[in-house]
Amino acid sequence: MTDVVELRQYTLHPGQREVLIELFDREFVETQEATGMRVLGQFRDLDRPDHFVWLRSFPDMPARLQALTSFYTGPAWKANAAAANATMIDSDDVLLLRPVRQGALAGLDPATRDTPASSLVTATIYHLPSPPEEHDVRFFGETVLPLMEKAGATPLALLRTEYAENDFKGLPVRTGEHVLVVLASFPGQDAYAEHTERLAGLPEWRDDVRPRLPDSVDRLLLTPTDRSMLR
Incomplete structure (x- = not known):
């Protein structure tokens, strides 16, 4: 079950992204999952060479607190924290989310790890002025995603802000924001273009959808590491 998702964006010191990816993929995938969380995906940000983006999930907020406490007091983090932190300028850009459709990310297969990943994943963050109403969520789920698929995307999940209090104080999250996040996949950069x-070029997108989309949008273009399940 995947009910709580963290979308984490790290700003790194110049030239340190590959150092962190090698360390993360070797030391921080199975060790985190042993505590009850799932490491969904790890990515290079195409537009920002010194940014590392990743997602992890938890069954619920109490399980999140338990898993984070276990991992960050455990041997894997204690042994590698200094090396990981040395690559980072900032690790506090974190959105706490939940899937609109329960189980949307449950089918990810760990067997895809350790195979070459040539795909492109997009995380499109739509900033709303207030918490999304149900008609907003339906609009994205029933109109936006199907049109994206019609144009060649593979929608992976629609997520919305999780408003539960962050009870693991050692790791800050962004608060006071209202977002809907669309995750989608493409075979590669050419397919995305x-x-x-x-x-x-779709009339229904141009005439019906674009005018209803929020003006404030962040679009992350992400290439998976070879140990990413999301791809």
Whole structure:
């Protein structure tokens, strides 16, 4: 079950991204999952060479507190924390989310890890002025995602802000924000470029969807590491 998701964006010292990825993929995947969380995906940000983006999930908020406490007091983090922190300028850019559709990310297969990943994943963060109403969520789930798929995307999940209090104080999260996040996958960068052209050319997207989308949008273009399940 995946009911709570963290979308984590780290700003790193110049030239340190590959150092962190090698350390993370070797030391921080199975060791985190042993505490009850799932490491969903690890990524290079195409537009920001000194940024590392990753997602992890938990069954619920109490399980999150238990898993984070276990991991950050455990041997894997104690042994490697100094090396990991040495690569980072900032690790506090974190959105706490939950899937709109329960089980949306449950089918990810750990067997995909350790195989070459040539795909492109997009995380599109739509900033709303207030908590999303149910009609907003339905609009994205029933209109936006199907049109994206029609234009060549593979939608992976629709997520919304989780408003529960962050009870693991050692790791800050962004608060006071209202977002809907669309995760989607493409075979590669060329396929993504073709998708954007097709999508812009769809009359229903241009006339019906674009005018209803929020003006404030962050779009992350992400390439998975070879140990990422999301790809």
